[in-house]
Amino acid sequence: MLEVAGLCKRFDSLEVLRDVSLRVEKGDVTAVIGPSGSGKTTLLRCLNFLETADSGTLTFGDRRYDLSRMARRDIAAIRMQTGFVFQSFNLFANRTALQNVTEGLVIARRMNREQARDIAMDALRRVGLEDRADHYPSQLSGGQQQRVAIARAVATDPRIIYFDEPTSALDPELIGEVLSVMRDLATTGMTMLVVTHEMRFARDVSSRVVFMEHGAIVEENTSAEFFKNPRQARTRAFLSSIEGKR
């Protein structure tokens, strides 16, 4: 359903992504792991045009786009079919939890308010926060804010949701509630591309794992194979360094 080819991105003299190619099939839950500064986040941001790639193509659905020369209309059309969950939640501070979810429906999709409200309440129920619908973000914990952010992404019925280190800004005791919501989402067949440091999520929930280092994809496999039989020496080194910490 989504294929990236030859994605390159540099910030001035720093090469952040070198010739990254990646395929995501419908229903895949792909974990992107790797050390800090390996370009994982930039990859996601390029896919939703929060950064502009220097070169590369994106096949989304049945159309192919040149990532360096996106028409504004195409960007808008693709964003309508994708969800994005940020590391720092980025909830609208002047909107309640419910309004955070309805905003994209009522304003961007011109849905009528009652229908949007029903969909939003459903989405909030899925993340276990229907009783917090009228709370403002400042009145919610980090874990709750991130769950609202996930509801906001889910409510637009996207074909894929991008997660950018969704648990990295959370206190340790709040990580579990967010991961469990993501696990539920994965079991419903949602296509997900998840940049994460959570190895348990990569191992137990994701169906595929992509390992990135220095802006390039080093290894890619099903998650079972990836953890059982890592092929590259660098992957093995990374995995053992993580095992050591746990």
Add this chain to the structure above:
Amino acid sequence: MTERLWNILIDSFPRILLPGLRMTLPLTVIAFALAMVIATVVALIQFAHVKLLTPLARFYIWVVRGTPLLVQLFVVFYGLPKLGVYLDAFPAAVIVFSINEGAYCAETMRGALESVPAGQLEAGYCVGMSYAQVMRRIVLPQALRAAFPPLSNSLISMVKDTSLAANITVMEMFMATQRIVARTYEPLALYLEVALIYLMFSTVLTWLQRWGERKLAAKGGVAHA
């Protein structure tokens, strides 16, 4: 205090207050409203880095903030007739005060816009909203809330600054006072009296500010509150 002085003070009170209500107040309200429009537009231009217009906005702020208000009043009222532009005192004052206040408030607004975390703009894009939609519904409301106290400050400053309009023959409170002083030779009492009336105006505005801030806080959702 002598009876004569009392009589002068009581007699002059309405004669100072009335020009206040007829001139100072409309001048402040009209000029500040225009200044808000200018400030918002100029701040949005800079926030969005609009080509060509951004340097123009910077230039406007640079010139206006770098020159005295009194000089600006003189240039427009006494200077422009040289170019064939004749303005009555009141419209001239409105123009100068709105342009002057607009420059200062534009900087306040720009700071307030930049205080809204950029991630909320990105989140808006990601749920499919356009730049205009995110600005109107998410960023601007939060920026206005953040700008409310400093803008109230500017408004209170402005009420007092309108006394400078006396220099271009606007018959406002201060000029009215000067005329009474010229007749009665009681500068201390009368200038204290007009100071007191300015204080009344500012006090009412301070109350309005508190009331406004409470209203905004009650609506909830202030970032990091």
